[in-house]
Amino acid sequence: MPTIKILSENVANKIAAGEVVERPASVVKELIENSIDAGSDEIVITVKSGGKGLIQVIDNGCGMNSDDAVLCFERHATSKISSWEDLQRVRSFGFRGEALASISSVSDVELKTKTTIEEVGTIVRMHAGNISEVTKEASLQGTTMTVKNLFYNVPARRNFLKTNNTEFRHITSVIKKFAMAYPAVEFTLFHEDEKIFQLRKADLPARLEKVIGKDIMSYTLTLDVEQFGTHVKGYLSKPSFSYKTKGEQYLFLNGRPIVNRTVNFAVFSAYGHSIPKGDKPFFVLFLESKPEDFDVNVHPAKAEVKFKDEQLLYRTMFHAVRDSMSTDSMIPSLTRPPVNESDPEKTNLSLDLHTQKESLRMPLGSGMQSSGQGSDSGTQSEDDVARFFETPEEEKRAIQTQLTQPKQAVNLSSLVWQLHNRYIISQIKSGLAIIDQHVAHERILYERALDAFEKNPIFSQQLLFPQTLEFSAEDFSILEEFLPLVERLGFVIKKFGKRTVVVEAVPADVRLGNEQKILTEMINEYKINSYNDLDPRDNLAKSFSCKSAIKSGDPLTVDEMNSLIDQLFACKFPYVCPHGRPIIIQLSLEELDKRFMRI
């Protein structure tokens, strides 16, 4: 007797169901996808016992005629594609024809559907994967899918389900994603006969405010850029507010919620150290891409998507995010500025400045375009791409120096004063800005140091009295290691014996008298940072800027303050210090008016 047998269709379906239908939330996902594919604009989801008891999805889509209603439960029955070529171009959610067959094999399903043409609707009842009853009944246009007793015949799976609450949470999180991607569709959710929410049709920002929360959305940057056939739009948290968000990330590809590590990595890299280590930015990003550029068919639940050119995707995402961050106003506000939806401007980046309501159009760096095209036509060398992936930092700088248009951030007028020798307060159009003098200078010096390493060395002020410094053997070896870089920062250091150096000149823009301290502390800071695997240049730039910057408590003259502000706004990232702390906080007149109960 042969030991190998062909499984019965029923068993095969149950096994397949294990892949597609993992938990009640998966059923909800498959059903909503069908509803959206059917062109519905109102979807009502009813759930009982966390979906274990009942899942019902009612839509007002196109419905099915009586023949289709029966056929749809067959495996590989689909209305969405008919040939292999269709699969290459598929834009609908479903196409494998697997979902309903899988679901019906592990639950009791009732399908009630009616098209506009038919006068009466069709009801199909399924039990254990077989049709138990087909009747006709008067019904509304659209489809109602009722799934009961999920996994009744797969006790192992049923036992793996979590509590009702947990399962329900998974369901809401699925609906949340669809709600974000389809603001024009109304979603209503009931659980245990209680209305949980009803999201009316809205535009994207309004829908996101409802789903994500107004507070989080008000701390976001708008992104809208189209490149290399991919249109990216969405919202990102401002770096300084990364800690305020829960670090949720939502990525949609042509309306389908997906997970893609390349995109996540590109976004995180673009934030760089503008957010504190360990913090995660919040983002909602919508990618529109041609179906032939990616493959959805790699994961049973279609959650993961494979792109044809992941490096191109990385570049597109990295620059889209980086550009929006470097140009948008990222000044944390004590109030919540309104979020305006930006007018999508093709091939240009358009964004809103909350402080001044004019849209700045930043042409994308020509370097970026050419590097992208280069890789398209295959002329870019492998090395370039590899290097780019290793150190996006380099590319970023190249790109940004090519953003020739000056940034108009906030116009800080000459009205400045210093608070407790620590903060600079200045009147701005919309109220007042508070600048932390130390981190502001730190940011300036940091960018200057990086610039010095790249191209323009800092000028050295010769010292009247050269300083002789002695170091421990360890410190001296560190100093020797970064001596060439330190010289580009403006130090002129002569080695003198085995552990002694003579400092003959110091950076011209460092306050007089601090030379020795700066150098010693830089070595210490460098040591600490080197445990964190930083790029030596970045490490040195950080140590240098932190130690050379004016300190909290240093009195500044009005001229010094104005010059500090000017330089700050000449920086690429004037809003966060190299360690991720905010530099500027603004207090709007509106907020003041509120506090004084004027409004």
Add this chain to the structure above:
Amino acid sequence: MKFSVSQADLSKGLSRVISVVPAKTTLPVLGNIMFKAQDGFLHLTATDLDVSITTKIQVDIKQPGSLTVPSKQFSELIKNLPNIPLEISSDPQFKLSVKCDKGDYRMSGESDDDYPALPMIDEKGSLKMDAKVLSRMIGKTTFAVSSDQLRPALTGVLFQIFDKEFRLVATDGHRLAKMVCSKFESTIKEKTNVIVPTKALTEVAKDIIDVVNINIGQNHIRFDMGDTQLYSRILDETYPDYERVIPANNDKKLTADTHMVADAFKRVSIFANPITHQIRLAMSKKSIAISAEDIDGGNTGMEKLQAEYEGEDLQIGYNSQLVLAALNNVDTQEVVIQFKNSTSAGIIMPSSQVENENQMMLVMPVRLND
């Protein structure tokens, strides 16, 4: 204590001491001015513990005595009274009363028991000189002191007394100013170096009198200026060996009109990097040019100078602010600047020295990157 005095006399005495009263202090009594009426004079004293100043005015004493009075309230009152006779008295509870035609004013003073005593000067000797010369020497050196507390020695001015020379030297490590005077009388026999805090010297330079006596002790220095004495703590620090860094053979020499060259520096430095203020001086026998470039802002400025230059061609960079500060202290029509090379100190001097005086300033260059 009881005396009468004219408003004008009292006002003059107050204004001499009030600037020493510290604005903020942890020792409240320092916010007061000490009054001591005895032997026909009212002695007024103010101190911030580092610098103390005491002056006397002639008053008509009815009853001698002493107390401290709140400086701000009292001086505001006197300042705002017309020049009329005032009668000032205090009671045993240190209530101070000011009576005049305008009215009666009463305020609370305090006992002078807690007021810090003036330092004792264990004199090494004293130096007597023209007060106006000292005042000028102070003015032409204090601009170069460092404001950085990290090197306390450089926050003061070095007083050097030799046999034939009395020198004031100030430096912040990037530039240096030296004033020498050879006309003075001294009882100080050995070579003496003391560092005097800048705050004390600005007070000294204020007094317009003829002769000043400088008394140097172990920890303090005292300036006797007529009715006023100023005491200052001496900075207990080692001054760097500045003589070693004064270049001896600067063989290149630029001679130019002081105002013209200063104005050119001012105009060109508008286009320099606002932080480094770096300007470039390109000199040859044919032409002298000052130029500046701000790479970040994309600004450039350049001027040709009408000046005389002797020596090999030279390009040298400077922080224009440092050069300008030096030029502002040159009183002669023409200024002489001597150079050696692009990394050694430039010497800035007036074209001719005042009799019995010698002025010299050093400015270290900024390295040009090309």
